[in-house]
Amino acid sequence: MEETTTGVIRLRAMARDGILKFPVVAVNDADTKHLFDNRYGTGQSTLDGVIRATDVLLAGKHVVIAGYGWCGRGVAMRARGAGAIVTVTEVSPLKALEAAMDGFDVRPMREAAAIGEVFITVTGDKHVLRAEHFRQMPDGAIVCNSGHFDVEIDIPALTKMARKVVREVRPLVTEFQLRGGKRIHLLADGRLVNLSAATGHPASVMDMSFANQALCAAHLLSHGKELEKKVYGVPRAIDERIAQLKLASMGVRIDSLTDEQKTYLASWEHGT
Amino acid sequence: MEETTTGVIRLRAMARDGILKFPVVAVNDADTKHLFDNRYGTGQSTLDGVIRATDVLLAGKHVVIAGYGWCGRGVAMRARGAGAIVTVTEVSPLKALEAAMDGFDVRPMREAAAIGEVFITVTGDKHVLRAEHFRQMPDGAIVCNSGHFDVEIDIPALTKMARKVVREVRPLVTEFQLRGGKRIHLLADGRLVNLSAATGHPASVMDMSFANQALCAAHLLSHGKELEKKVYGVPRAIDERIAQLKLASMGVRIDSLTDEQKTYLASWEHGT
């Protein structure tokens, strides 16, 4: 089973190259995983990490979020909910359009860099913040990552631009003093800020991700023999079962379709 | 080409039954259609219709929204944005869970009926509001539909419960005086309230839907011969092209991947 967006991207690349050695279930692709864990979990815990590391007031702060995937929109939503003025950067036209219509300021990172005070990368890609961006940032900019390992921020480039690097000006905060006097504050060495500076996702959203792991493990146990060396999605029945269990644990009850409604939905003779 | 969620459901049913007579492109399934038109278009225009028909102040009002599909979440988002206290009803555990984690009160319609002041159906199904719900509603409840034709509200049942029906207590508002004295106000005879009481979706979101229609028509013209009598999705290239054109028309510029980033995303040797 693979739990992360970036892990799944790699496993699919391996499957494509014919070197995957066993069947894999892309747990990340389950609705009960990425719609919740990636969005509400990353959203809350990332800002939690930023606040613990820096004690910054988010109200009125310009926060730039690189990436509007499920993690990115979680962080954007929560940053706005905390009173920040949020700019989103994207490479996908579709996601950029959604971000804009969700009321976020969307622009290229080169421009965003000049107005941001807190930068959070959640793209799953490499060197999203690099020399050309550091040069634009205002003095005191806070830079962190909640996406993929420590590669989203080009730390070697930042180090090279600095005349002095002071580790731990606060716990988990490294200050890069650039030539010219500007300071950039890197959190947790560019590693996942929600894991490094906070305690990761709350249990009550990880429960669904782990339920996917557990039920998919059981599924592999009983059906593994029939499967090829490919990346599989989570069976829909498992996904729906987890949603039902989660709702029950939250005490939320919902409606069910009447027979008349089921018939109506399935037919093409009526309502056309 | 088919433009609506409910139309696509029916065409797929026809394809399944082997009676579809020609290839169809499900324009509704394009990201540049349902993520925008259904969400931002229906969201704004539905509340616009409710306000024009009733002059109701949404701030502090209990609004119940049946259905948390793309249309439903658009309406829920905008109702909250207008200061309403929003309850969502659903039949899908997954959508119910999303609604709950988006901060909406989720409960069965039987219970929601007792606390709602404005009810909006956006399910695509039949008799979502019926006798058992009308019985629970408070005096003065406003009931309307922004989903699918005039079948979402069981108007025959409501008529049967009424001792008197007064058409046009305001333009487009019919008052049902139930036995016992309670009044229920039905908007636009249960037809789509955004089309009946307002002017439908704004041009600047329909542009994307119609661009899908136009480009898919061109696609069918050149590739129609190769296609079977099935329901096809919108080709991804068309979807992305429309997003790019729309962004350009809005003056929004975005980033593009560097070569290094493309390589990193495609590889499994790095970042693992």
Next chain:
Amino acid sequence: MEETTTGVIRLRAMARDGILKFPVVAVNDADTKHLFDNRYGTGQSTLDGVIRATDVLLAGKHVVIAGYGWCGRGVAMRARGAGAIVTVTEVSPLKALEAAMDGFDVRPMREAAAIGEVFITVTGDKHVLRAEHFRQMPDGAIVCNSGHFDVEIDIPALTKMARKVVREVRPLVTEFQLRGGKRIHLLADGRLVNLSAATGHPASVMDMSFANQALCAAHLLSHGKELEKKVYGVPRAIDERIAQLKLASMGVRIDSLTDEQKTYLASWEHGT
């Protein structure tokens, strides 16, 4: 009794100049008036007016709001709730600071003019939008007023800048074609857009304003003889009574202080 912010400003000026001829109650200053009517009423009805006049989609639109008084914050709150990207302009440092910490982009009108697509003035002052701003605006900018008469927008200046003025390109929309080809759309001749293009405030917020009028009229009837030729506030008892009546009409019940709590609040011996 005087109902509006701008009216009260003038009456106080008259009292200061010794020319007020009778006692006046500043109904606008009642909490149950300006906190509600000005904020939730103007907020909803102003956007209602803009949408009816222009059919513009607010999602993703850059909306510039001049003034962050009670009306302005109502409009800003609702514009954001409709998905707009909102910029606020102010002359008061305190209000500007609140707008910024409420997560709005705050900047001088000269700069805001260049990025706005819809401009709404709600300041109570004169010529808030003038030649220097029209010059910055993008082609197609929509300009309207929800503050004070038709003086907030410098229409004579706009007319002088135009090579052609087309009335009613849509009902209530006048198009000014500037030299160079840029078009600016003025709504309702710069008069109050919520009254001109929509139906003004909903009844369920005006009820509180009118209750203030009625109860203050009764108050003047019984106490008028004792009053001087000054501007008086609304008696606190009237204000609180209206709040109680309104809550009751909404079916909202609240707590009351226990005796122990009353004692605690009034004392300085405990809890210090």
Next chain:
Amino acid sequence: MEETTTGVIRLRAMARDGILKFPVVAVNDADTKHLFDNRYGTGQSTLDGVIRATDVLLAGKHVVIAGYGWCGRGVAMRARGAGAIVTVTEVSPLKALEAAMDGFDVRPMREAAAIGEVFITVTGDKHVLRAEHFRQMPDGAIVCNSGHFDVEIDIPALTKMARKVVREVRPLVTEFQLRGGKRIHLLADGRLVNLSAATGHPASVMDMSFANQALCAAHLLSHGKELEKKVYGVPRAIDERIAQLKLASMGVRIDSLTDEQKTYLASWEHGT
């Protein structure tokens, strides 16, 4: 100088009783204090405290906030921004009405107790949560205070209701096991959760509060002799000066009135 709402209440009571020994400036009453520190500071830091102590996911959680003063509305605003479903309780009809029109569910604590999962008191009064409320709460309820000392929650009553009290089930969390098996989790012994479980308000909002302290101290030094043994407000000039300094520190520039606008505002001959 007195910094807190509850402190000012007590000092006014002392002044009223004629036992205040020196002039006091109610720093809390400055706009640049209570509109910011109480709202944005308490809002952010209170939820920060709750998350650090409990690791609870706020998305979809029923949060009950007692009190809709400046602190309460800050907490309510941020809890909603974090995805919680927020109920507000109040004793003031005016504040209750604002909470309702701001889109919050408002009801008496007896009812709110039955649906809440996290309870936060911010009233400045005593025993806001007491035996009658603990009895209604669901198993696992989290109870904390961000208002005034440790008296807002009736801890003696809770202790008496418990058959077992387990300190530190997590750091700063005490579990009260009630007869019948229900558990209630009290944070930080009912002391201010933002100070006990987090690090209090961020520096960038305390700066304004302390600026008020400093400038009022200077004011007392030069004008103290002329003052009586009363509670004074912060001079308006100090308040405005701090707002200007803060805006400058944030890099926010604003407009200023033209001479024409000043004249217009001051006159009653025009615009009437």
